[in-house]
Amino acid sequence: MSKKSQPETEPSFEESLEQLQAIVRQLEDGTLGLDESMTQFEQGVKLLRKCYAVLDHTEQRIELLTRLDDDGQPVLAPFDNTGTADTKEKSKAGRRKRASKTEDEDSGLF
Structure with missing residues (x-):
């Protein structure tokens, strides 16, 4: 009887960074x-490259979670988890520039 090899788990971001x-x-x-x-x-x-891909993916998720419409209401949209780790240029090309914050908005996390 042969043992089935368990698939290796991907190291976490922190493990990869270490x-x-x-x-x-x-x-x-x-x-x-x-x-x-x-x-x-x-x-x-x-x-x-793996660390950059994880950070880019996390940044996309944060943008989706903190996006507001013109009325200040959260914008709900399905998350597209297809990502690329090709180049920095490709990942930065599709990013939106954020509007400058007022003093009141700058005081907190959200």
Whole structure:
């Protein structure tokens, strides 16, 4: 009887960030050889892209949750969870600029 392998769970954002910080420390130490440095660098780039994708996804969710219409009422819309981690340019291109806040609006989180 063979054991079914359990699927590996994706590391959380915090775990990915910790791994990325460890890689940066290793690369800054300069004690790794060229091949190992390159392997660690590639892993770091993958982690960095994952972190950016998570942050972008979270930012989209926050924008949806805090969006108001002209009457100050919350705007309810289904969340499109299809995201890309291609480039920063692509993810910033579709972002709206927020109107400047008044002093009263600037005092709180919402």
